[in-house]
Amino acid sequence: GNSVTQMEGPVTLSEEAFLTINCTYTATGYPSLFWYVQYPGEGLQLLLKATKADDKGSNKGFEATYRKETTSFHLEKGSVQVSDSAVYFCALTTNNQAGTALIFGKGTTLSVSS
């Protein structure tokens, strides 16, 4: 079945450090891939997405590239800020998925200190 595996946290960084959160997936068909972010006490917000192999999603300085050969969609940011502290979820959906519902990873907590 379809699944998403992402690195366990928490990830603790100093401001301006480089961030990588690993995400790999297993899917039948051709999945679309997403990163969602959840700030404390809030719902999930779409951070970026990629719908086909080699696509790069980007937003707010975050990037992730859809790598079909390694079934990965790692999230990166060159210089994190305290305001980036949140929980990050990697997710996928496929055109054979129930109502296009998302399959989520378990989430990675990022804590950035000044």
Place this chain on the structure above:
Amino acid sequence: NAGVTQTPKFRVLKTGQSMTLLCAQDMNHEYMYWYRQDPGMGLRLIHYSVGEGTTAKGEVPDGYNVSRLKKQNFLLGLESAAPSQTSVYFCASSYSFVGFDYEQYFGPGTRLTVT
């Protein structure tokens, strides 16, 4: 444009009590979803709907029922609450099928505690 709203934000129930969580969206979305979020588990799909009057089971449907009588509303019911249903519940909606414009929009969540 309020997006996706959820009522209530917090609730404490005793074992065996019942309640209904309401989700409303004003984006004219066809698809709506209920997820639950538990520590270390990510989000898991409970039930979903692909249009008014339709519902279907997701990954963890036991103990829950849903209804989609109006396109803009999606109700999640707990008939006899159990401590295992203590969780944060998120509603989401989306318009198009998988493709370039696909995005799910999430509500702020309902924190439910069953004692």
